[in-house]
Amino acid sequence: MTASKQRPVIPFPSKDATAGSAADGRADAAEAASLVSRSQAGDVDAFETIYRQHAARIYTLACRMAGSPEDGEDLLQEIFLQAYRKLGSFKGDSSLGTWLYRLALNHCLDYVRSRRAKMSKLTETLDAETSYQPVARRDTPIAKLDLERALDRLPDGCREAFVLHDVEGFDHKEVGRLLGIAEGTSKSQVFKARAKLRALLR
Amino acid sequence: MHPNETAIHDYVDDALGAAERAEIDRHLASCDDCRALVADLREIRRVAGSLDLREPPVRAWGRIERAIRLENEHSAARESHLSGLLRSKAMWTWMAAAAVLVLAVAAGLRYTPRQAGQVTTGSAATTPGTAAGAGGNGDAQAVEAELRQAAEHYENAIKGLEQIANAEQGELDPRTAATLQKNLSVIDQAITESRAALRAEPTSAPAQQSLIDSFKTKMALLQDTVALINEMRKGNEAGAARIVSGLKPKG
Numbered sequence: 001m002t003a004s005k006q007r008p009v010i011p012f013p014s015k016d017a018t019a020g021s022a023a024d025g026r027a028d029a030a031e032a033a034s035l036v037s038r039s040q041a042g043d044v045d046a047f048e049t050i051y052r053q054h055a056a057r058i059y060t061l062a063c064r065m066a067g068s069p070e071d072g073e074d075l076l077q078e079i080f081l082q083a084y085r086k087l088g089s090f091k092g093d094s095s096l097g098t099w100l101y102r103l104a105l106n107h108c109l110d111y112v113r114s115r116r117a118k119m120s121k122l123t124e125t126l127d128a129e130t131s132y133q134p135v136a137r138r139d140t141p142i143a144k145l146d147l148e149r150a151l152d153r154l155p156d157g158c159r160e161a162f163v164l165h166d167v168e169g170f171d172h173k174e175v176g177r178l179l180g181i182a183e184g185t186s187k188s189q190v191f192k193a194r195a196k197l198r199a200l201l202r
Numbered sequence: 203m204h205p206n207e208t209a210i211h212d213y214v215d216d217a218l219g220a221a222e223r224a225e226i227d228r229h230l231a232s233c234d235d236c237r238a239l240v241a242d243l244r245e246i247r248r249v250a251g252s253l254d255l256r257e258p259p260v261r262a263w264g265r266i267e268r269a270i271r272l273e274n275e276h277s278a279a280r281e282s283h284l285s286g287l288l289r290s291k292a293m294w295t296w297m298a299a300a301a302v303l304v305l306a307v308a309a310g311l312r313y314t315p316r317q318a319g320q321v322t323t324g325s326a327a328t329t330p331g332t333a334a335g336a337g338g339n340g341d342a343q344a345v346e347a348e349l350r351q352a353a354e355h356y357e358n359a360i361k362g363l364e365q366i367a368n369a370e371q372g373e374l375d376p377r378t379a380a381t382l383q384k385n386l387s388v389i390d391q392a393i394t395e396s397r398a399a400l401r402a403e404p405t406s407a408p409a410q411q412s413l414i415d416s417f418k419t420k421m422a423l424l425q426d427t428v429a430l431i432n433e434m435r436k437g438n439e440a441g442a443a444r445i446v447s448g449l450k451p452k453g
Contacts, residue, residue, distance in 0.1 A: 042274055044267060051263055059258035069256075070415075076258055080266045081273075142249045148256075166250040191211040198242050 032096035040087050051080055054097055058104045064163045065108040067152050075111060079104045109178055112160050142201055150200040154193050161186050162193035204236055205229055214243040264444060265422075268429040346404050349413075356417035360424060374431065382427055389423065392416040 038046035058079055063072030083103055090099050151159060164175045165186065175186040205213075205226055212218045213226045230237050374382070396413035403409060433441035 044270055044274075047270065048263060048267065051266065055258050055262070056255040059262070060253075060256045063256055070418075072256075073259060073262055076262055077266050077269070081269055084266075084270055142245050144249055144253050147246070147249050148253060162250070166247055167253060169251070187208070187211070191207055194211065194243055194246050195207070197246050198239075201246075 029092060029095070033092055036087050036090050036096065039084065047084055050083075050096065050100075054100050055080070057097070058100060061101070061104055061163075061168070062108055064151055064167060065112060065160055067154065067156065067159050071111075075104075075108060079107045082107060105178070112156070113180065116156060146201055147197065150197050153200060154196055158189040158193040158196065161189035162197075165190045166194070204233065210236065210239060211243065214240060214247065265425070268425070268432075272429075272432070349400075349410055352414065353417070356414070356421065360417065360420055364424060374427075374434065378430070382423070385423055386420065389416055389420045393420070 032050075035046045035050050039050065055076065059072055059076045062075035062079065063069050066072050066075055079100075083100055086103065090096065094102075151163070154162065160179060161175055161181075164170045164178060165172065170178065172183045172186040172190070175181075175190075176183040179186065181189070204210075209218070209222065209226060213223065218226065230240060393413065393416045396409060396416055399406065399409040400413060430442055433439075
């Protein structure tokens with residue numbers, strides 16, 4: 001089995017995954033190359049600079065994919081240890097932020113798959129497509145913090161699909177490829193997540 | 203009749219053709235509930251796409267840094283060994299064991315508690331917590347076996363760390379050692395209580411989670427202890443102070 005069959009290539013999300021990251025704005029390619037080179041030579045302070053620039057982005061992704069800050073912290077530590085060991089494979093073809101994001105997403109996906117295999121909780125289909133029963137309208141806008149909290153309460157399966165699609169900006173085809181599910185299943189999981197979030201946020 | 207769920211979500215995602223979109227538009231013009239639903243779904247999408255970044259806990263870098271430094275030292279010691287410049291056997295053995303144990307956590311000592319019965323067969327999930335019944339006993343046994351296995355992993359790792367920490371505690375000043383001991387006592391008490399709760403209700407997910415969390419806390423504290431001893435041995439006062447500042451008294 002080839003490596004590409006074992007793990008799908010991480011595409012760019014429709015919304016640039018590293019957009020909004022102050023890290024990429026601050027650290028140009030030359031600075032990133034220098035930090036990587038110094039880190040490889042054993043300069044832990046240089047690697048700490050890389051960590052400081054990108055940790056929030058990676059930690060946020062890990063928390064949302066795992067559904068808990070505790071697991072997100074474990075994943076963050078594993079991802080940066082893995083990044084430290086794999087710095088030699090960073091060739092500068094993409095920005096350091098993109099390289100780290102891909103590595104982090106792969107690690108999070110491995111975690112999600114492993115947990116899914118254990119829990120077997122992913123439901124592959126939505127309930128029968130009956131007429132939709134709307135619930136009462138919200139009176140106030142949704143606060144970001146409330147949505148963050150509600151995200152952690154979503155069931156495994158629909159949470160990851162929602163995070164990848166609605167938060168990270170991947171399209172359903174990409175989400176399906178990343179999670180190893182059909183495109184239609186990605187849609188149904190995202191829809192299920194939104195319906196649950198709506199109920200949680202009422 | 204309301205449109206089906208998929209059509210509403212596709213409408214929100216701008217994924218409908220012109221005809222289907224016009225049909226939903228016509229329905230929305232006369233249905234307050236569906237207009238409210240569409241508004242809510244759009245709001246969820248909007249907020250989800252503009253969420254703020256979360257800042258990792260301050261301690262996270264310290265743990266990564268210590269694991270990296272131990273790994274580097276492990277590599278350096280190995281190279282030193284190969285070139286004939288071997289450190290003392292005791293130091294090498296201690297360092298290697300510490301590195302392996304610290305990295306064992308990053309390698310993924312993880313256990314996700316679940317209740318018996320939380321197994322999906324096809325699309326029909328059984329109800330959580332239904333340990334009784336034909337399949338229930340099997341599930342309950344499987345959950346207990348998984349937890350037992352996870353607990354053994356933690357206990358082995360903790361035992362190794364404890365051996366190192368106990369053998370080298372003379373390196374620590376008495377006040378720090380006392381704080382560490384007090385914290386360990388509090389965590390051990392939590393482990394004892396979690397075990398008691400599990401004995402009373404073996405398939406309780408909260409009790410399982412509590413036990414695993416207590417193991418994790420104990421491992422983290424022992425890792426900090428080992429890292430602290432390491433910094434003291436190296437004479438790195440700044441590194442030791444950083445670790446001590448993170449050792450808050452518990453209980």
